[in-house]
Amino acid sequence: MTASPTPFAVTGSAVRAAEEPLLAAGQGAALMRCAAWGLAQHVLRVLRGRGPVAGATVAALVGTGNNGGDALWALALLRRRGVAAVAVPIARDEHGAPRWHAEGWAALRAAGGTAADVVPARADVVVDGMLGTGFRGEFAVPDAARGLPAGAAVVACDVPSGVDADTGEVRGGGVRAEVTVTFGALKTGLLLGDGADLAGDVRLVDIGLGPHLPSAPPERLRVMDGPTAARLHPAPAADGHKYTRGVVGVVAGSARYPGAAVLSTSGALEAGAGMAHHAGPATTRAAVVTAHPEALVSAEGPAPERTDAWVVGPGLDTEDDARERFIRVRDAVLANPRAALVVDASALTLVTAEDLAALRDAGARVVLTPHAGEWARLTERIPVPGADGAGHAPDELARLRAWSAAHGAAVLLKGPRTLVVAPDGEAWLMGEGGPELGVGGTGDVLSGVLGAVLAADAARRARAAEEEGATCGAGEVEHVPTLASLAAAAAWLHARAGADQARAGRMTAGTLPAAVGGTVARMWWGEARGTRAD
Numbered sequence: 001m002t003a004s005p006t007p008f009a010v011t012g013s014a015v016r017a018a019e020e021p022l023l024a025a026g027q028g029a030a031l032m033r034c035a036a037w038g039l040a041q042h043v044l045r046v047l048r049g050r051g052p053v054a055g056a057t058v059a060a061l062v063g064t065g066n067n068g069g070d071a072l073w074a075l076a077l078l079r080r081r082g083v084a085a086v087a088v089p090i091a092r093d094e095h096g097a098p099r100w101h102a103e104g105w106a107a108l109r110a111a112g113g114t115a116a117d118v119v120p121a122r123a124d125v126v127v128d129g130m131l132g133t134g135f136r137g138e139f140a141v142p143d144a145a146r147g148l149p150a151g152a153a154v155v156a157c158d159v160p161s162g163v164d165a166d167t168g169e170v171r172g173g174g175v176r177a178e179v180t181v182t183f184g185a186l187k188t189g190l191l192l193g194d195g196a197d198l199a200g201d202v203r204l205v206d207i208g209l210g211p212h213l214p215s216a217p218p219e220r221l222r223v224m225d226g227p228t229a230a231r232l233h234p235a236p237a238a239d240g241h242k243y244t245r246g247v248v249g250v251v252a253g254s255a256r257y258p259g260a261a262v263l264s265t266s267g268a269l270e271a272g273a274g275m276a277h278h279a280g281p282a283t284t285r286a287a288v289v290t291a292h293p294e295a296l297v298s299a300e301g302p303a304p305e306r307t308d309a310w311v312v313g314p315g316l317d318t319e320d321d322a323r324e325r326f327i328r329v330r331d332a333v334l335a336n337p338r339a340a341l342v343v344d345a346s347a348l349t350l351v352t353a354e355d356l357a358a359l360r361d362a363g364a365r366v367v368l369t370p371h372a373g374e375w376a377r378l379t380e381r382i383p384v385p386g387a388d389g390a391g392h393a394p395d396e397l398a399r400l401r402a403w404s405a406a407h408g409a410a411v412l413l414k415g416p417r418t419l420v421v422a423p424d425g426e427a428w429l430m431g432e433g434g435p436e437l438g439v440g441g442t443g444d445v446l447s448g449v450l451g452a453v454l455a456a457d458a459a460r461r462a463r464a465a466e467e468e469g470a471t472c473g474a475g476e477v478e479h480v481p482t483l484a485s486l487a488a489a490a491a492w493l494h495a496r497a498g499a500d501q502a503r504a505g506r507m508t509a510g511t512l513p514a515a516v517g518g519t520v521a522r523m524w525w526g527e528a529r530g531t532r533a534d
C-alpha cells in the first residue's frame with residue numbers, strides 16, 4: 001500500500017528561501033510562468049462555473065512585485081482563451097506610469113490585454129495580485145481595490161493581500177478571496193488566524209520547490225487528514241487483546257459534574273480502548289457503570305503499572321478534593337512514565353509549572369487540552385516565555401511553541417481550527433469538523449478519545465519493546481507516531497464523528513461517543529462493520 005503524503009504548510013519565508021537556489025540558477029522567469037499558468041487554470045475553473053469563458057472579463061489588481069508579475073502573466077494566458085483581460089495598477093511612478101512587472105505587462109499587452117484605473121463593473125473575476133510573500137508591515141487597501149463589483153469572484157494570487165504569509169496576521173486591511181491559488185507549498189498564513197478567514201478555498205500549484213522546502217519544524221505545519229489519522233490509530237492486531245489495545249485511567253467528574261466522567265469514559269471506550277477504568281466518587285462511579293457496564297470503576301483508579309494513558313480533569317470540582325485527585329494521577333505517571341497523560345478542563349487550573357517540570361524530567365508524554373479561554377487563563381498562571389506581559393502576541397502558533405518548549409508538554413488548543421504543538425516545535429493543524437461540535441461536553445468526549453489513542457500507542461510501544469525486532473505490535477504504522485501527531489489524530493476522529501452524527505441528525509455530546517465508535521469502526525473495518533453512526 002502506498003501511503004498518501006500528509007499535507008503540510010510552511011511559512012512564506014520558507015518558500016522564499018526555497019526559491020533562492022532556483023532564482024540563483026536563473027529559473028525565476030520559469031517559476032513565474034509556472035505559477036501564472038496554475039493561477040490561470042484556477043481562474044478558468046471559476047469562470048466555467050459561471051458561464052462561457054470566451055467573452056468573460058477578468059481584471060487583476062496588480063502590485064509592484066513578483067506577485068503582480070504572476071497576475072500579469074496569468075492575464076496574458078487568459079487573454080489567449082478569449083477572455084477580456086484588464087490590468088489595474090495600484091502604484092504609479094512620478095510620471096504617472098504604472099509600477100509593475102515590466103515583462104508581465106509586455107506579455108499581456110502583446111496578447112491584447114489592456115490597462116485601466118479601476119476594475120470594470122462587468123468583471124466576472126478579480127485577481128488580487130497586489131501583495132504576496134513580499135508583504136511587510138501594514139497594508140493600506142488602495143482605492144482601486146475598494147468597492148469591487150458585487151458579482152465578481154475574487155481569486156487571490158498566492159496570498160490574499162494584507163495577509164502575513166508566515167502567521168496569518170492581518171495588519172491594516174486585507175482582501176477577502178473566494179479562492180486563493182498558492183504556489184510551491186501551502187503557506188501557514190493561509191491556514192491560521194485572519195489569513196484562514198480571508199483565503200477562502202486554498203488551491204496549491206506545484207512549481208517544483210519540493211526538494212528545497214524545509215522538512216522539519218519550526219517552519220513546517222502539518223495538516224491532519226483521514227489517511228494520516230488512520231495510520232496513527234490503526235486497527236488492533238488479529239491477536240490483540242484488552243491490554244495490547246491500551247488501558248485508560250479516567251479521573252473525571254464530581255458530585256457536581258457527574259456527566260463529565262461518563263462522557264470522558266465513553267469517549268475512551270468508543271475510540272477503541274481495551275479497557276477504561278474510572279476513578280471518582282460514588283456518584284460518578286454509579287453514573288459510569290450505568291452508562292457503560294464494561295467500564296471498571298473505583299475510588300483510586302487503575303494500578304499505575306497497568307495503565308497506558310491517564311485522563312485527568314473533566315468535571316473535577318475545584319472546590320472539592322480536586323488537587324489531591326490530580327496529584328494522585330501525576331504521581332501514578334511519575335511512577336510509570338510509560339503512560340501518557342491528558343490534562344483537560346479543571347486540571348488545567350490545578351497543574352503547576354513544578355508538576356510539569358517533574359513530568360518532563362521523568363520523560364512523561366503529557367498533552368494539555370485547553371480551549372481558548374482555558375489557554376488564556378493557563379498562560380496567565382504559567383506564562384509564555386518571552387511574552388511581553390500583555391501576553392497576547394497575535395502569532396498564536398509561536399506562543400504555543402514557546403510555551404510547549406519551556407514546559408516540556410504538548411498543547412492541543414481546541415477551537416474551530418485546533419492546533420497541536422510539541423516541545424520540539426512539531427505542529428499540527430486539525431481543521432476537520434465545524435460548529436456542530438460547539439456544545440457543552442464535547443471536550444470531555446475528546447479527552448477520552450485522546451486517552452484511548454495515546455493508550456493504544458503506549459501499549460504498542462510496550463509490546464514492541466517486549467518483542468525484540470518488532471517495530472510495532474499492530475497494523476502498519478508508517479508515520480512515526482509522535483505525541484503531537486497522535487493528539488491531532490484523536491482530534492480528527494472526534495471532529496469527524498461530530499460531522500458524522502450531525503449528518504445523521506444528532507447534536508449532543510451525549511450521543512457523540514457512539515458516533516466516535518462508528519467513525520473508528522469504519523476506519524478500521526470498513527463500511528460493512530462500521531455503520532453505527534449512520
Ligand SMILES: NC(=O)C1=CN([C@@H]2O[C@H](COP(=O)(O)OP(=O)(O)OC[C@H]3O[C@@H](n4cnc5c(N)ncnc54)[C@H](OP(=O)(O)O)[C@@H]3O)[C@@H](O)[C@H]2O)[C@@H](O)CC1
Nearest residue numbers: 028031032035064065066067131132133134135136138158
Ligand atoms: N521569487 C520568485 O521568483 C517567484 C515568486 N512568486 C510570486 O512572487 C511573490 C513574491 O514577490 P515579491 O518578492 O516581489 O513580493 P510581493 O509579494 O510581490 O510584494 C513586494 C512588493 O510589495 C511592496 N510592499 C511590501 N509591503 C507593502 C505594504 N505593507 N504596503 C504596500 N506595498 C508593500 C513592496 O514595495 P516596496 O515597499 O519595496 O517599494 C514590493 O514592491 C509571491 O507571493 C508569488 O506570488 C512566484 O511567481 C514564483 C516565483
Ligand SMILES: Nc1ncnc2c1ncn2[C@@H]1O[C@H](COP(=O)(O)OP(=O)(O)O)[C@@H](O)[C@H]1O
Nearest residue numbers: 371414415416434435437438440441442443444
Ligand atoms: N465552531 C467550531 N468548529 C469546530 N470545532 C469546534 C467549534 N466549537 C467548538 N469546537 C470543538 O468542540 C470541542 C469543545 O471543547 P470544550 O470547549 O472543552 O467543551 P466542554 O468543556 O463543554 O466539553 C473542542 O474539541 C473544539 O475544538
